[in-house]
Structures are given as structure tokens and as C-alpha cells.
Amino acid sequence: MDAVQKADSGHPGTPMALAPLAYVLWTQHLRYNPANPSWLNRDRFVLSAGHASMLLYSVLYLTGYELTLDDLKQFRQWESKTPGHPEYGYAPGIETTTGPLGQGVGNSVGMAVAEAHMGAVFNRDQKIIDHHVYFIASDGDMMEGVSHESASFAGHAKLGKLIGFYDDNHITIEGDTALTFSDDTGARFEAYGWHVQHVADANDLAALNRAIEAAKAETSRPSLIVIRSHIGYGSPNKHDTAEAHGSALGVDEIVLTKKALGYPSLEPFYVAPEALRYWRDAAKQRAKTEDEWKKIYDAYKAANPALEKELQRRLRGDLPDGWEELIPVFTAKDGNVASRAASGVVINAIGKKIPELMGGSADLASSTNTIIKSEPSFSAENYAGRNFHFGIREHGMGSIMNGMSLFGGIIPYGATFLIFSDYMRPPVRLACIMDRHVIYVYTHDSIGLGEDGPTHQPIEQLSALRAIPGFTLIRPADASETAEAWRAALKHKKGPVALVLTRQKLPFIDRSKYASASGLARGAYVLADSPGGVPQVVLMSTGSEVSLILDAQKKLETDGIRSRAVSMPSQELFARQDQAYRDSVLLKGVKRVAIEAAHPMSWYRWVGDDGVIIGLERFGASAPAPVIYAHLGITADRVIESAKQLVGKK
Numbered sequence: 001m002d003a004v005q006k007a008d009s010g011h012p013g014t015p016m017a018l019a020p021l022a023y024v025l026w027t028q029h030l031r032y033n034p035a036n037p038s039w040l041n042r043d044r045f046v047l048s049a050g051h052a053s054m055l056l057y058s059v060l061y062l063t064g065y066e067l068t069l070d071d072l073k074q075f076r077q078w079e080s081k082t083p084g085h086p087e088y089g090y091a092p093g094i095e096t097t098t099g100p101l102g103q104g105v106g107n108s109v110g111m112a113v114a115e116a117h118m119g120a121v122f123n124r125d126q127k128i129i130d131h132h133v134y135f136i137a138s139d140g141d142m143m144e145g146v147s148h149e150s151a152s153f154a155g156h157a158k159l160g161k162l163i164g165f166y167d168d169n170h171i172t173i174e175g176d177t178a179l180t181f182s183d184d185t186g187a188r189f190e191a192y193g194w195h196v197q198h199v200a201d202a203n204d205l206a207a208l209n210r211a212i213e214a215a216k217a218e219t220s221r222p223s224l225i226v227i228r229s230h231i232g233y234g235s236p237n238k239h240d241t242a243e244a245h246g247s248a249l250g251v252d253e254i255v256l257t258k259k260a261l262g263y264p265s266l267e268p269f270y271v272a273p274e275a276l277r278y279w280r281d282a283a284k285q286r287a288k289t290e291d292e293w294k295k296i297y298d299a300y301k302a303a304n305p306a307l308e309k310e311l312q313r314r315l316r317g318d319l320p321d322g323w324e325e326l327i328p329v330f331t332a333k334d335g336n337v338a339s340r341a342a343s344g345v346v347i348n349a350i351g352k353k354i355p356e357l358m359g360g361s362a363d364l365a366s367s368t369n370t371i372i373k374s375e376p377s378f379s380a381e382n383y384a385g386r387n388f389h390f391g392i393r394e395h396g397m398g399s400i401m402n403g404m405s406l407f408g409g410i411i412p413y414g415a416t417f418l419i420f421s422d423y424m425r426p427p428v429r430l431a432c433i434m435d436r437h438v439i440y441v442y443t444h445d446s447i448g449l450g451e452d453g454p455t456h457q458p459i460e461q462l463s464a465l466r467a468i469p470g471f472t473l474i475r476p477a478d479a480s481e482t483a484e485a486w487r488a489a490l491k492h493k494k495g496p497v498a499l500v501l502t503r504q505k506l507p508f509i510d511r512s513k514y515a516s517a518s519g520l521a522r523g524a525y526v527l528a529d530s531p532g533g534v535p536q537v538v539l540m541s542t543g544s545e546v547s548l549i550l551d552a553q554k555k556l557e558t559d560g561i562r563s564r565a566v567s568m569p570s571q572e573l574f575a576r577q578d579q580a581y582r583d584s585v586l587l588k589g590v591k592r593v594a595i596e597a598a599h600p601m602s603w604y605r606w607v608g609d610d611g612v613i614i615g616l617e618r619f620g621a622s623a624p625a626p627v628i629y630a631h632l633g634i635t636a637d638r639v640i641e642s643a644k645q646l647v648g649k650k
């Protein structure tokens with residue numbers, strides 16, 4: 001109440017209502033150690049209802065994490081450890097960034113997947129990975145689709161270590177949930193295959209305890225505990241109102257509330273010393289769970305030294321020695337290859353050597369070429385499997401991937417058609433905010449997919465994804481660049497990388513005549529210059545349209561125009577190069593033409609004021625790919641025409 005009042009913004013009602021739950025969890029159940037917030041076998045706790053952040057911050061302070069009362073007084077202030085919503089990396093004990101409702105549920109499922117997988121791979125006689133993942137979800141979390149997708153997957157995968165609390169308080173921003181929400185949430189989760197319990201009174205500590213004990217005892221199904229609570233509990237005039245959700249209670253109401261609750265002082269931020277001592281003592285007791293675990297870990301290490309080394313390598317995020325030697329080299333013998341097919345070859349070549357590479361697709365494996373052959377699938381029967389079947393749940397896939405990545409030791413990849421990246425954009429954005437090393441494989445990347453038509457043909461997706469801060473998009477031009485794209489994606493540990501790949505075959509680019517595809521690492525590189533001096537025009541492109549600039553370059557040459565062909569598979573990697581390199585590729589003062597079968601928005605920076613962008617500002621069409629390309633003017637002829645105009649030859 002006091003922190004929200006001081007900030008004059010925030011959400012007091014749910015922290016007030018769920019204080020008893022937090023008390024029971026942190027003093028009696030959670031395995032954690034404030035002195036070592038990131039020990040491997042701690043229980044994970046995710047506050048999916050991220051707006052209730054003050055609940056988590058208060059408990060982290062009370063239990064003795066590195067978060068002081070002064071930090072609580074800095075709630076929602078510039079560069080404080082206590083931003084409006086919990087943000088990963090700001091305060092110890094925050095396991096993930098939450099706030100967009102539903103995401104925390106998906107992240108929790110991902111963490112439970114990782115717990116199950118890493119345990120199956122690394123546990124021996126000693127169970128070094130064996131803990132629970134808890135989350136708190138609000139009405140909003142339960143209404144959002146991503147929680148449905150993730151919960152459905154969790155039930156199917158029988159993730160027995162996952163325990164969720166549903167804060168059933170009947171209040172959202174617009175008022176009573178009766179306005180919009182008639183689901184029987186408990187019954188819905190039962191139908192997903194969860195073990196569901198009800199606690200009728202959020203203040204009934206004994207009932208909460210019993211329910212948590214029963215949830216822990218249930219090992220073959222995830223658990224949901226539906227708790228009837230009253231938002232703003234204790235506030236004489238604001239409890240059970242939407243007002244208590246998202247505004248400070250007001251100084252007078254806080255006084256009334258403290259009196260009503262019998263709080264020992266009216267002084268803001270007062271914490272009774274005996275209460276603080278009680279919490280800190282309880283935390284010390286809980287921290288013993290780490291001491292016990294350390295003994296198990298030491299025995300494990302002594303019995304399995306090589307495996308323990310491997311575990312630590314994975315947790316550090318170091319790639320195994322020698323993996324790059326396995327990246328395939330594509331030659332003329334391979335002929336014309338779709339980049340999705342080349343990607344499948346690369347995944348299979350390197351996948352065996354990189355066990356932390358774990359992923360799959362949203363039911364499109366045969367189209368996205370993302371199966372590692374001869375590896376088993378992750379399933380309730382075999383958590384050690386690495387081929388992942390997310391089901392047709394793109395949003396859940398993105399959110400689960402974030403949870404897997406946050407756990408550590410796993411580089412998750414997830415695939416779908418580029419068009420359906422729209423269905424998973426919220427977790428993609430959060431992966432960027434949290435600098436997660438996750439890899440997206442987005443195939444069927446343009447009108448080049450042909451007959452499936454405009455519903456499946458991405459137009460604005462490339463520019464929209466490129467606009468997310470911290471996102472790295474790579475759209476390779478041929479099989480060789482696809483191999484380099486995987487190299488870059490695995491080495492790029494800070495933030496997600498998307499490989500954007502074609503359905504259709506791409507012409508072979510003869511690297512004995514053109515520059516090596518290793519230039520991809522710098523985002524853009526010169527494929528070739530026309531002979532005879534400084535180029536008069538720079539032609540640039542990505543992916544399937546690179547072959548068009550190479551065709552155009554040849555024709556321009558016969559017409560006496562010198563051009564430079566630049567492959568720019570990643571605008572983001574290129575933007576991170578120094579100015580000198582960028583100038584050496586784009587040649588300051590020389591006019592530029594860019595072509596990409598997508599919305600032109602992201603190209604303006606690169607062509608300059610006097611350049612030309614050949615792109616698409618309309619939806620595609622259902623027809624064979626070459627017909628669509630011709631009708632929509634994504635052609636070498638358009639490049640030639642534009643280049644001639646720019647050099648004044650037309």
C-alpha cells in the first residue's frame with residue numbers, strides 16, 4: 001500500500017489479497033536461498049500477474065534478498081530495482097519479466113519442461129535437478145489465450161512439478177468478472193489434465209498449506225489451486241472493488257486499512273522488527289534446502305565427473321568444442337536448394353554435437369525441416385527427448401521457449417511459417433527484453449510460397465520484426481548463407497535470432513565466383529563488383545531476391561553500367577558493424593537500389609534519400625510463385641530499370 005502510494009501509481013489490491021499465500025509459500029514451501037538466488041535446484045516462482053509486482057518485491061525484501069526497504073520506496077522510479085512490473089535482471093529473485101498477462105503461465109510451463117528435460121538427461125543416482133515451478137495467475141492471465149495454449153501443453157506433457165495458483169477474486173479493471181468471464185476455470189484445467197483443488201478463503205493458511213502439500217504430492221499431473229480471494233483485502237472502503245486493482249488507495253484509506261488490520265504502526269513502510277526477524281529466520285530455514293542439495297551435488301560430481309562438467313558447460317552457455325567443424329559446405333553438386341531444406345541439413349549436421357539445441361515446430365516439422373533425425377521426441381514418456389512438438393500453439397511456443405531458456409542449459413528453437421510469427425510476437429518481444437538466446441526458424445517467407453495465397457504470404461512481417469529492439473533477423477540467400485546463418489545464430493548469445501527461410505528452391509550461388517558466404521557474420525557483404533572501376537550503383541537484397549540483383553548486375557554490365565551486388569541477410573548484424581565497414585560495403589555517395597519481396601519500411605535507412613526500394617505495399621495472391629513475382633514487379637528488370645534511372649541512363 002505504502003509503496004504504491006509513494007509512487008502514486010501501481011497495483012495494491014492483489015498484493016494485499018495474496019499476502020497470506022506469499023507468507024505460506026515463502027516461509028514453508030519454496031526452496032530458495034536469498035544469499036544465492038540462482039542456485040540450480042531452487043524452486044522457480046513466477047508472478048504471471050506481473051502488475052502485482054509489489055507482492056514479490058515485498059517478499060524478496062522480507063526474506064533477505066538484495067532488495068532493501070529503500071528499493072521498495074523507489075518503486076517505479078528511473079533505474080530502480082523495483083520497476084512497475086517484475087523485470088528479469090533488475091532484482092535478484094525475479095525469474096522472468098512479466099506484465100503482459102498470460103506470459104508468466106507460458107514461461108512457467110517452459111521452466112517445468114526444462115526441469116523435466118534437464119533432470120532426465122543429467123540426474124543419476126543423485127537427483128540434482130528435482131524441484132517445483134510455481135506461478136500465480138490472475139483472471140486476466142486465465143482469459144488470455146497464451147495461458148490456454150501453455151496449460152493445454154502442460155497437461156498433455158504431464159508436468160507434475162508445475163503448481164499454479166489462480167487468484168479467483170472476481171475483479172478486473174472494468175469491474176466484476178461477471179461482465180465478461182463465465183468459465184469454470186477449475187473444470188477447464190481438469191479437462192486439460194491438471195489436478196485441481198479449491199481453497200475457499202485466501203486467508204485460510206491451513207487450507208493453503210494442505211492444498212500445496214497435496215499439489216506437491218501429485219507428481220503425474222500439473223496442479224492448479226483455485227483460491228477465492230478478495231482484492232484489496234483489509235481496506236474498509238476499497239476491498240472487492242476494481243479501484244483497488246490499479247490505483248493507490250489514498251493516504252486516508254491506508255490509515256483506515258492499517259487500523260482495520262490491527263497493524264502495529266501507521267508510519268509508512270513500517271515493518272515490525274519481530275515480523276522481519278520471523279521472515280528472515282524462515283528464509284534461513286528454507287535456505288537449508290540448498291545445503292542439503294549441495295551434499296547431493298557433491299556426491300554426483302564425485303561419481304559422474306564428466307557429466308557434471310558437461311552440465312556446467314551447458315549452464316554457462318558455452319558451446320561444445322568442434323561444433324563448427326560439422327557445419328556442412330554446400331557446393332554446385334547440391335544444386336538449387338530451398339533455404340528451409342538447407343537449414344534442415346545444417347540442424348542435423350550440428351544437432352548431434354550440440355545437445356542443448358532443443359526444439360521443433362508448431363506442427364509444421366515436415367515443412368520447416370526442424371526435426372533432428374534419430375533423436376527421440378520430448379514427451380510425457382520420455383522427457384530426455386529433444387525433438388519438440390509444440391502443437392498448433394505458436395503463442396504458447398514462444399512463451400514456453402522463453403521459460404526453457406530462462407532455466408538454462410538449453411538453446412530452444414521453435415519453427416513456424418513466417419506469417420504466423422504474428423501469433424507469437426508478444427513472447428518474441430519479451431525474449432528481446434530479456435536477452436534470451438532462442439532461435440526462431442521462420443519458413444515460407446514471402447510471396448515465393450505461391451499458391452497458399454495472401455493469408456500465408458508475409459508482407460509486413462520482416463519490417464515489423466526488424467523494428468523490435470534487440471531482435472536479429474537473418475534471411476539467407478542460398479544454402480551457403482543458411483549454414484552461416486546457423487553459425488551466427490548459435491554464436492549470438494544475447495537476444496533472439498530468427499532465420500527467415502524460403503519454401504521455394506533458390507538458385508545456387510557459385511562461391512568460387514562470388515564472395516564467401518562467411519560475410520554473413522557482418523550482416524551485409526559485397527558479393528561482386530562489375531569490372532572496370534568504382535561502381536556507379538549499389539544493388540542490395542536479402543534471401544530469395546539476391547539472385548535477382550545478380551541477374552540485374554550481369555545485364556547492367558552488358559549495358560555498360562558498373563554495379564555492386566550486396567547481400568544483406570541481416571540489417572541488424574550490419575547495423576552493429578563500425579561505420580568504416582558499413583561505408584566500405586555501401587560506398588558513400590553511390591546511389592542504391594534495394595529489392596525485397598516485403599514491405600519496404602525497413603530499407604529506408606539503407607538506401608538513403610536518393611535510393612530506390614522495390615518492395616510490396618499490398619497483399620500477395622494465390623498463384624504459382626513466378627507468376628506472382630512477375631505481376632507484383634519483384635523482378636530483375638525492375639532493378640535494372642531503377643539502376644538506370646539512378647545513374648541517368650534512362
Ligand SMILES: Cc1ncc(C[n+]2csc(CCOP(=O)(O)OP(=O)(O)O)c2C)c(N)n1
Pocket residue numbers: 011013014049051052099100101102138139140141144167169171172173231245
Ligand atoms: C496482455 C495484457 N493485456 C492487458 C493488460 C492490462 N491489464 C493489466 S491487469 C489487467 C486485468 C486485471 O484483472 P486481473 O487479471 O483479475 O488482476 P487483478 O485485478 O486481480 O489484480 C489488465 C487488463 C496486460 N497487462 N496484459
